[in-house]
Amino acid sequence: MPNNEVARYLxxxxxxxxxxxxACRYLPDGDSRHSIFWNPYPIFTESAQGSVVTDADGVERLDFINTMTTMILGHGPAPVLEAARQQMELGLAYNSPNRHQVELARLLCERIPSFQQVRFTNSGTEATLNTLRAARAFTGRSKFAKVEGGYHGTHDAVLVSLRIxxxxxxxxxxxxxxPSSGGLAEGTLDQAVIxxxxxxxTARRILEENRDELAAVIVEPVMGSVGMLPAETAYLAMLRDFADDSGALLIFDEVISFRVAPGGAQEYYGVTPDMTxxxxxxxxxxxxxxxxGRSDVMSLYSPAKGAAIAHGGTFNANPITMAAGAATLNELTPTVYRRLAELTEMLRQGIRQVCSELEQPVLVTGAGSLFGIHFTEGPLRNYRDIALTDKDLAGRVFMGMLNEGFLLAPNLVGALSTCLGEVEIHAFVRGFRRVLQRQV
Ligand SMILES: Cc1ncc(COP(=O)(O)O)c(C=O)c1O
Incomplete structure (x- = not known):
């Protein structure tokens, strides 16, 4: 069947x-972020409110990706806007600590099993960079193990073996x-065990072969951007066991998976890492x-004790982010997580049902409010399985869903917000059916 989705998009x-x-005159391919580029060109957003994102042409779409999983309360939640607005009146950025940082740190330490202490940065990239640096400083070792396909941001060390x-x-x-990028420093690959x-x-055998050299094992408990693929509990338990035996630190990258439960995926799985x-x-x-994570590791960040690890950042823990973050967490009660998980399961079932009726093999993955749609007979356990799924069909369905008024990531992963309810989920499933009928 010809693909008319692109024509309709144009x-x-x-x-x-x-x-x-x-934009292309001033910015390479018109933007500053690879992950939100798609052919023939991405939409430009004019505004976003609740579950609806409006583009430059005035087209409204229901948001099922929510800024790559960030906007868990949807767009413009009143308590978060109010907290940010109040702080803005009091000053945008200070040259001293601020009390909102203390509140957000307390909320995180109360909720996350592994958190005794925390520090803030301005990106997930800086966060994973610091967990690895801390592990190296703490253990005196240099190498680390990472999962093939695992995404941990864009610093050199972790731009290895993803989407290969x-x-x-x-x-x-x-x-x-x-290497998953040009420009990596010489020796970068030698530091990574995949x-x-x-x-x-297999993973345990490889880890044992490198046992005395590993400072850390870093893992996403739910592999996020590559496909919302949850870990098996036995796998995370094995990593915990290996770290205990070998002296390496276990690092969970919960940049995405923190949204699956109040205490993140570590609470969901009952496996506690050293650092997160x-x-x-x-x-x-x-x-x-x-x-x-552990206070004995985090104490390496103590300036009063000599700051074994350098850590600056002009906007780290800036008061507006901290106020907005604390307001967000205060909205996220256990009931909210339960409802998000229920609705997301309803969505997964709806997609499976449509695919079954249209005889299209599919596996719909995810945990909590995260989901991923994979056109495959399976199995689907790791990156190499994901690499075998039907990417052409996924690309056409992505474009079709845009045309039907639904936002996802181009590889058909998504995340719900609290602004989406049963009505929107039924609408998504109906739209998905129409798109798939046009494609298969
Ligand atoms: C699991 C994971 N780790 C780290 C990062 C990097 O975070 P940031 O984009 O804020 O640098 C991301 C971003 O998508 C992510 O999904």
Missing amino acids: ETTPKSRAIWEE DPATGGDYDNPQPV IPYNDVE ALGKIVGGGFPVGAFG
Whole structure:
């Protein structure tokens, strides 16, 4: 069947196209963020309110990605706006600590099992960078293990073996580090030990082979941007056990997975890491990152004790982000998490039902309010399985869903906000059915 989705997209988004063409004169491919680019060009957003995002052409779409999982309360939640507005009246940025930072730190330490202490940054990238640096300083070792396909931001160390062509990554049971960006410092690949996700035996063997050299193992408890693929509990338990045996630190990257439960995925799975990186929802929509964990590790960040690790950042813990983050967390009660999880399961079931009726193989993954749609017969346990799914169909469905008025990430992952209810979910499933009928 011909793909008319792009033609319809071009017809309905002429103003986005015009802005994008101008943008390309000043910015490479018209933007500052690879992950939200798609062909032929992305839409430009004019405004966002609740569950609705309006583009430059005035087209309204229901938001099922919520700023790559960040806007868990939807767009413009009143308590968060009010907290940010009040703080803005009192000053935008200070050269001293502020009390909102203390409130957000307390909320995080009360909720997250591994958090004895925390520090703030302006991005998840800086958060994972600091967890790895802390692990190196604490253990006196240099290498770290990461999962093939795992995304931890854009600093050198972690731009290894993500979204690679598996043919370049070595045998499945002996994966080799592959650069995922140009410009990495010499020696970067030598520091990374690559393990497959959700394969207890293979990963343990590889970890044991590097046992005395590993400062840390870093893992997303739910692999996020690559497909919202949850870890198996036994896998995380194995990593905990290996870290205990070997002296390496276990780091959870919960930049995305923190939204699955009040205490994040570590509460959901009952596996407690040594250190955790956060971002996205904890800033309430403002730029943020946070890292925290054991106080003996975090004390390396104590300036009064000699600051074993350097840590600056003009806007770290800026009062507006901290006020918005604290206001967001205060809205997120256990009841809210339960409802989000229920609604997301309803969405997953709806998608499965449509695919079953149309005889389209699918696996719908996720945990809590996160979901991923994968056109495959399965199995789906790790990155190499994800690499085998039907990406062409996913791309056409993404464009089709845009045309039907629904926002997702181009690889069909998404995250609900509290502004989406049963009505919107039924609408999404109906839209998905129409799109799939046009494609299969
Ligand atoms: C799991 C994970 N870690 C780290 C990051 C990096 O966070 P940031 O984009 O704030 O630098 C992301 C961003 O999407 C992420 O999904």
